Each structure stands twice: as C-alpha cells, then as structure tokens.
Amino acid sequence: MTGLRTTPQRSDLMRRVRQSGTAPELLVRQLLTSVGAKYRLNVRGLPGSPDIANKSRRKAIFVHGCYWHGHQGCRRATVPKANRDFWSNKFQRNRQRDAEKLALLQAMRFDVLVVWECEVFAEGTLQERLSEFWHG
Numbered sequence: 001m002t003g004l005r006t007t008p009q010r011s012d013l014m015r016r017v018r019q020s021g022t023a024p025e026l027l028v029r030q031l032l033t034s035v036g037a038k039y040r041l042n043v044r045g046l047p048g049s050p051d052i053a054n055k056s057r058r059k060a061i062f063v064h065g066c067y068w069h070g071h072q073g074c075r076r077a078t079v080p081k082a083n084r085d086f087w088s089n090k091f092q093r094n095r096q097r098d099a100e101k102l103a104l105l106q107a108m109r110f111d112v113l114v115v116w117e118c119e120v121f122a123e124g125t126l127q128e129r130l131s132e133f134w135h136g
C-alpha cells in the first residue's frame with residue numbers, strides 16, 4: 001500500500017474494511033451499487049451459493065477470503081505451522097471445491113468473477129473491474 005495517496009475518506013473506508021471479516025464483501029456491494037448493478041446476495045439456487053449474483057444477467061461474484069480459500073501466491077494465505085499437512089490439505093480441498101463450483105456456473109453460461117480479499121484494498125481499480133465485469 002505504500003506510495004498510494006490516501007484521502008481521509010478513503011482511510012476511513014479502509015479502516016472499516018480491515019475491522020470486520022465481512023467488510024470486503026460489503027465494499028464490493030457498495031462499489032457494484034455505485035456502478036448501477038442490481039443483484040441478489042447468497043444465491044442458494046446456484047452452485048456454490050455465490051455471494052452476489054444476477055440470474056437473468058448470468059453474473060456471479062464470489063468474494064473470497066485469502067486464508068480459507070487458499071489464495072495461491074498471496075501473503076495472507078499462510079499455513080499454520082502446527083498440523084501443517086492437515087491445514088494445507090484443507091486449504092487445497094477448499095480451492096478444489098471453489099474451482100468445481102466455478103466450472104458448474106460457467107457450464108450454465110454464467111460470467112463468474114472471483115474477488116480476493118487482498119484485491120479489495122486496491123479500491124479504485126476494483127470499481128473499474130466490477131463495472132467492466134457487470135456491464136461487459
């Protein structure tokens with residue numbers, strides 16, 4: 001994050017994002033709304049119950065925590081030192097399950113976007129990405 005100029009408003013937002021576990025998803029929702037997206041939350045009728053989806057537009061978004069979903073190459077995706085094999089298998093299974101759900105949705109001709117928790121902090125870029133995904 002170094003080198004980025006922050007406005008007071010932006011730092012407030014970042015503070016809120018860091019404080020709560022579900023905040024990355026809240027921020028994604030706010031950004032989607034700001035680009036005019038209409039969506040439903042935790043859509044159980046779809047594979048993997050996407051966090052955010054619009055069935056008629058065939059869009060689905062997952063907001064993944066880097067740790068539990070095992071974001072590869074991410075510094076947040078650490079494996080605990082105790083019971084290392086257990087955890088590393090568990091995170092690998094989570095990754096595999098995520099990939100299966102994504103493939104099922106794509107087979108249903110859904111556009112699927114995975115937003116990683118660590119990417120939410122690059123807020124300006126994310127809004128553009130969400131807008132392109134939703135309206136593209």
Ligand SMILES: [Zn+2]
Pocket residue numbers: 066071074075076077116117118119
């Ligand atoms: Zn990450």
